[in-house]
Amino acid sequence: xxxxxxxxxxxxxxxxxxxxxxxxxxxxxxxxxxxxxxxxxxxxxxxxxxxxxxxxxxxxxxxxxxxxxxxxxxxxxxxxxxxxxxxxxxxxxxxxxx
Amino acid sequence: xxxxxxxxxxxxxxxxxxxxxxxxxxxxxxxxxxxxxxxxxxxxxxxxxxxxxxxxxxxxxxxxxxxxxxxxxxxxxxxxxxxxxxxxxxxxxxxxxxxxxxxxxxxx
Amino acid sequence: xxxxxxxxxxxxxxxxxxxxxxxxxxxxxxxxxxxxxxxxxxxxxxxxxxxxxxxxxxxxxxxxxxxxxxxxxxxxxxxxxxxxxxxxxxxxxxxxxxx
Numbered sequence: 539x540x541x542x543x544x545x546x547x548x549x550x551x552x553x554x555x556x557x558x559x560x561x562x563x564x565x566x567x568x569x570x571x572x573x574x575x576x577x578x579x580x581x582x583x584x585x586x587x588x589x590x591x592x593x594x595x596x597x598x599x600x601x602x603x604x605x606x607x608x609x610x611x612x613x614x615x616x617x618x619x620x621x622x623x624x625x626x627x628x629x630x631x632x633x634x635x636x
Numbered sequence: 637x638x639x640x641x642x643x644x645x646x647x648x649x650x651x652x653x654x655x656x657x658x659x660x661x662x663x664x665x666x667x668x669x670x671x672x673x674x675x676x677x678x679x680x681x682x683x684x685x686x687x688x689x690x691x692x693x694x695x696x697x698x699x700x701x702x703x704x705x706x707x708x709x710x711x712x713x714x715x716x717x718x719x720x721x722x723x724x725x726x727x728x729x730x731x732x733x734x735x736x737x738x739x740x741x742x743x744x
Numbered sequence: 745x746x747x748x749x750x751x752x753x754x755x756x757x758x759x760x761x762x763x764x765x766x767x768x769x770x771x772x773x774x775x776x777x778x779x780x781x782x783x784x785x786x787x788x789x790x791x792x793x794x795x796x797x798x799x800x801x802x803x804x805x806x807x808x809x810x811x812x813x814x815x816x817x818x819x820x821x822x823x824x825x826x827x828x829x830x831x832x833x834x835x836x837x838x839x840x841x842x843x
Contacts, residue, residue: 545776546831548747550800550824552791554810557824562800564747564831566776579776581745581800590830600806613802613810613823616745637768637786637820639754668751668770668784682760682817692756692768692786697805698819702760705817715817716759721770723752723784725795 540567540577541622542596544588548581556612563588563618565596570625571632582616593633595620637694639666639718642685646678654708661685661714663693668721670729679712680705690729692716747774747826750797754786762816769793769822771801776831787820798837800824 546564550557561584567577572593580598585606588594597603600615607614624634640663648660659681665673670690679693682702691714693699699713700706720730748771756768767789775781785801790810793799799822801807807821808814829837 546829548800548826549828549830551827553800553824554790554802556810562824564776564829578746578773578781581747600804604806611809611814613806613808613821614745615802615804615806637818638783639786665783668772673783683758692754692759694817694819696819698808698817701805701808701815701817713817715763716756716768719755719757721752721754723770725752728752 540596540598541570542567542594544590544592544594546590554613556609556614565594565618570627580616582618583614584618586618586621588618588621593622594618595622637692640664640691640693641666642687642689642691652709663691668723668728677712679714680710681714683715683717685714685717690718692718745800745802747829748772748799748801749774750793750795750799751784760816762813771799785820787822788818789822791822791825793822793825798826800826
C-alpha cells in the first residue's frame, strides 16, 4: 500500500459496468512527511468516503483490490482503503491532528 | 502495451526448462513517433513475428495470458504485428506493401 | 489506473486470436496538471473512445478483465470516458463546459 493524498474527483458517465456505483478519486502518492513522492498520479475507487485533501492509504495492486471488492474478475486495480489520521516516524509525528 | 521493433533473437542454451521451447526476441522500444525510446526488452513471441517487424507487446502478469506463456517465467510477450498507426489523424507508420492493396487509415 | 488522452489508433491484423476485432488506441498518460507523463501506451477500448477524449485507463492484468475474453495478454484498457476532472491545480477538465 502507498501513502497518498486525494487531489481531485473524476466523473466518468460512460464506463465499464464494473465501475457503476463506484466513486473515483485522483490521488497522488506522498512521502511520510507529506511531500510529493516521485510517482505518478493514480485514479482509484473510494471505499472509505475520502475527500479532496485527505491523506489516505492507496492499494495500487490488482489482486488485493479484487479480493477486497469480492466482485470476481473486474478491471479495477487501485482502491482507497483507509483515511490516515496520523503518521509517526521514529517517534516523531509527521502528520496528525493539530 | 507498447510498440517495439524486433531487432534480434536471443539464443540461450542454459535456461529454465519452462522457457526451453519459447522463441525469445529482442524488442527495441519505440515511441508514438516511431523513434527509439532508448530501451530494449526480451519478449516471448506468441505469434511468430519476423526480424524487423513492428510489434505490440504486453508486460507484467498480462504477458503470461497466452497459451504459449501461461504459467511460465515470462514478463513480456509479443501478441500482434503492427500494420499502421496514426497520431492526431496523421499516419506515422504504415507497413510496406499495404498502400498497394488500398488499406487506408480509418477515422478514429 | 490513470487518466490519459487518446492521440491515435493502431491497426494490427496479425494478432492473437483472442484479440481479433479488438480496437487498439494510442493514449498518452496525463498528470494532475494535464501534462504528458511517460511514453504513449497502446490500449484496448471498451467504451467507444475517439481522438482527443480524456479517458480512464485500467492497467496491469486487470486490463484484460474488462474484455469479453479475459485470457489475453492485455495490460491497458480504456474503461471510462472522463466528463469532469476537478482538481485544485491548473488541470481541470469539463466536457460540458468545453462543448
